[in-house]
Amino acid sequence: MMGFNNIIGHEEIIGHLKNAIESGKISHSYIFTGEPGSGKKLLAGTFAATLQCEAGGTEPCQKCDSCKKAMGKNHPDIIMVSHEKPGTITIDEIRDQVINDIDIRPYYSPYKIYIIADADLMTPQAQNALLKTIEEPPEYAVILLLTNNIGGLLPTIQSRCVRLDLKVVDDGLVKKYLMEHLHVPDYQAEIDASFAQGSIGRAKEAATSQEFAEMTQNALRILKYANTMEVYELSDAIKSLSEDKQNINDYLDIFQFWFRDVLMFKATQEIDNLVFKQEINFIREQAKQRSYENLENILDSIQKTKVRLKANVNFDLAFELLFLTIREK
Known part of the structure; x- marks a missing residue:
């Protein structure tokens, strides 16, 4: 205590x-x-x-x-x-x-x-x-x-x-806590703190869970190459996500942070406020290729996917619609 x-x-x-x-x-x-x-x-x-x-x-x-x-x-x-x-x-x-x-x-x-x-x-x-x-x-x-x-x-x-x-705790404080108390490396603490959305409990869980680290890597693999993936590769990605259904909202949160980063970088060209700073090359690339409208549509589509899954819409269908939006430039 x-x-x-x-x-x-x-x-x-x-x-x-x-x-x-x-x-x-x-x-x-x-x-x-x-x-x-x-x-x-x-x-x-x-x-x-x-x-x-x-x-x-x-x-x-x-x-x-x-x-x-x-x-x-x-x-x-x-x-x-x-x-x-x-x-x-x-x-x-x-x-x-x-x-x-x-x-x-x-x-x-x-x-x-x-x-x-x-x-x-x-x-x-x-x-x-x-x-x-x-x-x-x-x-x-x-x-x-x-x-x-x-x-x-x-x-x-x-x-x-x-x-x-209880108000949410500032991301900066959460990040500092993870780095000082749990010795989480800088870039990982950034991701964990954003994911936790001001909840120290959730941040600790993310920082100490092997599963969360693997999930982040898995999501990033999809996000970094979503532009260039073939349709069959995307459907494989959907399959791999559907095997991990209990964590699907966490995946969608990570997707959201990624496209917010791309939008933020496109608008400001600044790295400081990004969650996925260490992926700046991919973020810069996507910011160049995508229009503001496209990024707004994707963020909107991620939100809709969350709503659809809550309403028990067919899982594969919900993700196919999301990936179609992601593939549009």
Whole structure:
């Protein structure tokens, strides 16, 4: 576990939480909302550990008994609410783990903290049952709801919690983090950071996954030679993609970054802001050969492909249409 000092980005939220700790004005319920991998669990966990820390500062000391228990995920007064079924949190689970438990005083800490990840999965009945507790909590209780779909929470719950919106982290910060902490080489960190779209969790995953590195190489092989590929080569490329369907959105993201780079270079002739700087020769070549209109059409077509796949349009057909657009000059 780390302190607030080690968290990348989210300065405003950290400032808000530290002020609350310092002034002793802790709310009984918070909603942390943001994209998957944006750091909700890390922020909520750090906040919980700091509230329980025996040193009483605005960072967890990481040395006291309470911090050690929080780090080991076995703190009796920090309760992670769990659920059996993957897509739903039932009223019984909320009753057993929160409502019937919250009146028992903390074992040895100032607070009793409940962390409900994927809070939007609570059924309306479960949310309504929790609402009563949120409205009249014991003075030592703090409930932290984490969600990447704020619309899944009832308006009555939303209106009674302090809402903290996690913004995406700047690409530059993500890149710096990957290079310093995970020793990812410069050009790879650039790709991973762009791909992560401001999510440190997603960036870490990309940086440490052999699969992602192979996927990037595979996508680049197609992109660099898409101009000159024969139709049969393109259909082979489609086949290789269709064998990797679960990662198809990641492929499309990489396609998007590539053609954005080509468009950006065509417009500015500058290398600094490119994701695929190390492929500048291919990018320069494609920028020369393609018109602005063609590049806009391709980016539009990539977006449409994502929509088509969501709507379960035939996979090969969706990609043939995309590759036809890519092959037009």
